[in-house]
Amino acid sequence: GVVLLPVTILGMFLGGFLIKKFKLHITEMAKFACISFIVAYLLNLLYFSCSCEVLRVAGLTAPYSGLVTKHLSSSKHIYTASCNAECSCKVDQWDPVCGDNGITYTTACFAGCRSSSGTGRNMVFHNCSCVEGQELGLGNSSAVLGQCQRESCAKAFPYFLALQTACAFILALGGTPTYMIMFRSVSPDLKSFAVGIETLGGRVLGGLPAPIYFGALIDKTCLKWGTKGCGRSGSCRVYDTKEFTNVYLGLIAGLRAGCCLLYIVLSVLIVRRFK
Structure with missing residues (x-):
């Protein structure tokens, strides 16, 4: 918001300035907006090039050996390995720790940790048998609270922010001509009605149903759900980020492709009417 809001405002003002500066005709405004x-x-x-790698969670998206695979089943026998079989860990708990091997474990118990030091966010778990690795049995065996950081996400974020800023600016740039087209293509006594219909259509077709179908599709990419105290399903803990990217950005791309077609049709109709 701190970045996009000023850019959007700048784009809207610049769009209006260009219309006034060059005295654009309604047909030229239609082409400009399109x-x-x-x-x-x-x-x-x-945006598809700015995706993150899937969070490596032992027993969920990566086996306890540390090799990355496709996401695995979330059943108890997958979460439980020989390194934590005697710990009696609770599958429903989600208090992730990051091992020195770069893999996230759902709890310190599933990491096979036997001791800890520190308090709060500074707590460190030691003697974690699962962090050592089942095959080698070597290396560090400690873990810290929280999920492991993903380098690909940190590297992709600046590019994502730059793309989002550019898209917001260009959309705002074409937004002012779109409103001017609406004002100039209807009779003066219908301008207020046209604004009301445009606002109503945006809310009914976009604002109200979008959270429903976006949320339903995003929920399908969840790999692990949290559990509330009453036993009901809570919020999603781990998403399949690859599938999330394809679903979320794919849906946006599909909707905007339809908008592009409508803009092209609108431009053609306006050029034919006002040429």
């Missing part, structure tokens, strides 16, 4: 939206759509496709 081109702006298409360029923003093409930039939007670059």
